[in-house]
Amino acid sequence: MGKNQDLKKVIIIGSGPIVIGQAAEFDYSGTQACKAIKEEGIETILVNSNPATIMTDENIADKVYIEPLNIETLEYIIKSEKPDGILAGFGGQTALNLAMRLKENGILDKYNVKLLGTGSETIKKAEDREEFKRLMLEIGEPVPASIIATSLKECYEFVEENGYPVIIRPAYTLGGTGGGIANNEEELKEICQRGLINSPIGQILLEQSVAGWKEIEYEVIRDKKDNCIVICNMENIDPVGIHTGDSIVVAPSQTLRDSEYQMLRKAAIKIIRSLEVEGGCNVQFALDPSSNNYVVIEVNPRVSRSSALASKAAGYPIAKIAAKIAIGYSLDELKNYVTQNSSACFEPSLDYVVVKIPKWPFDKFNRQIEPLELR
């Protein structure tokens, strides 16, 4: 199969300024993506407003636009550059949201631009809570009881049925901005109101809490031939209840039995296959420490902070391989760039332990008023 020969010119969307929840990891993934595509002889056009990045350097992409990341700018650039494809899976939630809006506004179709890698249907299924839940139930993967609410009334009704605590998460926001855990009516009201405002589409997810369960992540790659491999799994030392970005994380997982590891691995692969992700994907599970029960918490159909960590932890360049898959290659056609002589299809194995600890800005901001964000 190999590279898609129709692709002569591709736009890559960056992640914009460094904010909490979207940091240097997208300079890393974006730089890798640019290099991986450029070396195939495809003209690369990069758009990013962040001047401190390496990806906005003259020698990374063929053309660099340091311009605001919004629909207007992107349409202008699409119009003048006439690219064949657009790559949105390497610039975090910012890039993914922009690509979805370009698709919905008909701009991609109007200028005949293909969304490369994971398709818009898949992104929608993974990002839209309702659709995601439906798909999970369809394939028999457990998810916590939840509803999508667009009003406070629906929130109250859900709690009446399922009880406290409940987790509230606004749809389409960076790393869950404006979410939290409500233990009583007062908190419920406050967090839901805030979430409804913060979500660009005015939707929030209310979910039964699985706080205290083990939080386990799998980094998976899939190609369009349906080859799937697990790059690395990771275990949060802090159980569900603390955002994974604020958790101490260890790779590979240390406290799972082999049967548990295999159960979740199988589930991760089943999920990425049913979503038909083409490229990198992060699947987060909550595992009940006292039974074999687990639930799927979240799926990110793109490279993420976790995949940057998994890349470095496993020695496997996830973004680079995901970019190659986006332009048509399959895993069996690619080699492992680290070892040079094995296939990219080969799952890494680790003979060491990796620990990640977050760096917090509490030297600047008072700590007593800054408990870690719950989810």
Added chain:
Amino acid sequence: MKATGEVMAIDRSFESALLKAVTSLEVKATGLWLNSIMEMSDKELEDKIKSSDDERIFAVAEGLRRGVTIGKLHEITKIDKWFLNKIKNIVDFENKLKNEKLTIELLRKAESMGFIDKDICELSMINYEELKKMREENKIYPVYKMVDTCSGEFAAKTPYYYSCYEDENENIISDDKKILVIGSGPIRIGQGIEFDYCTVHGVWAIKEEGYQSIIINNNPETVSTDFDTADKLYFESLYIDNVINVIREEKPEGVIVQFGGQTAVNLAQKLHQMGVKILGTQFDSIDIAEDRKKFSKMLKEIGIAAPKGESVTNLQEALSAAERLGYPVLVRPSYVIGGRAMEVVYDVETLTKYINEAVNISENRPILVDKYIRGTEIEVDAVSDGEDILIPGIMEHVERTGVHSGDSITVYPPITLSDEVIEKLIKYTKEIAVKLKTIGLINIQYVYNGKEIYVIEVNPRASRTVPILSKVTGVPMVKLAVNAMVGKKLKDTFYGTGLVKNKNLYAVKVPVFSGEKLTDADIYLGPEMKSTGEVLGLDGDFDKAVYKGFVAAGFKIPEKGNVYVALKEADYEEGLNLIKDYIDAGFKIQASCGTADYLIKNNIDCIKVTLKDALGNISRGNIDLIINTPTRANSIETSGFKLRKKALEYKIPIFTSLDTSKIFLKAIRVERYKKDIKYKTLKEYLFRK
């Protein structure tokens, strides 16, 4: 999520990987103990463990030290008992080191568990020289393992290593000439991705010069730790022990500390003392730039002015220093990153409060009190070869002094400076760079008050502005710095010396704050940096560049509507013209009580709205923009803070400086008459005719 960045550590056991990661954090701890937690009562400790904040791991370790059972800790934290047992292993080993004589065997075990030398010395109560001797005599050094993706199952050669204390060394050491670059560690406020940019460019330039490039860093998010960036990557803590171990193993020609931010520069002294060759600006020069007394003496020698200041060690001294200098004064602790705990103080009362509450002050931890000079802040970055300098461009801050350079809107090229001032800036920069024997990059911040130019700060290293200037001027600053370090002269390069002619474009850097995440932080502009990132607005037209900067930073730009104004008294007079400009632009004014009275007295039409009512107006969508210059910040109880927080929640532009509010008018005008906005590649701007 509240973390700005992360560190990663690789090792053979969980215990050693955890301890290595802790030393990578650059916090007060190198092991699992923090003094503030060890001083807690049992009750306080239990609350701390329950609160699940960033210090929980230290609190859990302290709990184990005090005999709290693993069962109890698991019940409170739900952390798996396996992890708790591992933390207990570390705590038990601390006791072993305390109670047993340090034998060679015990030292080996301590090293392999991840304890650093300083902590082993402290626990075992031996001095460092003894430890060093034990290490040397018994060759107790780490070996390096390869991250080969296959656990050694196949033959693989990767240039990606981590240290551990075992027997077999997998490290392949080449005989080539090598240069080691020290990275900047985790992303944090005040030390961001720009230093990764510099590190990576440093590596590329080293390769071009024909050396093998080696990098040490611990941040998994970055390009510098990609395994195909440098010829060799050590994924290691940037703690001095770990860095020295790599240097012992590799024996590089030299080490570069000026690209890795303050993290790397802070290692310079120890590296220098241990006889490691530092490439570029030497430790003695770094020391002069960072030591107040030596620095003022140097400036005096070359006849360049700096704001007068004193170093004080108690309240009495602080008050009399401020008296001598005259208020307002700028106060801060010495040796900090990103203006931490820095404040402009206008009166005795605030100064007393600052000294008593905000900072630790003692003989060893002096506070710096400087005369605050209000004026235009100017940033000059240069490459120096020791004799000549090259300045790719000068940047001017929109906000006057008192706002941290990382948080101010910064403009290239300067828009208000006369040729005469620029000539002087070039002259001063050269004099300082040469006097400091700078080889490589230097960043100097100046203030110009309309009469005189003062030097505020000199950083003998890469700065936040290096990537921006390199891009908008086309001058590869980091590469030229590396060239200078290996002995090349600027005058022999294509770029020459002096100030590069301004490019035919405007670049406006706008800071971005993570206010939505840091919901309890007060994001007002002050001398302490709070922004996490930045964007750049580029255009051939200045107003459009300003507009693009604000748009890229995520501002919704109102074309018309209501402006809510709440100013501190000192700003009334100056605020008057600004408010008139907003009225001329078609906005209606709502103002807080004091401000409204003043405006009405000056015949300006406005509605009086208390801060409390303003909150309601925000929720109802009746306010489109806020100008609020705070009297006193840092307290979450003030109504000003609530106003700022509410504005952030509703995504309404809020400015805490008159200067930002003023320049925002340009963006408003562009938004209103939006036409002809073009988006171009960097090259098209640079080579525009």
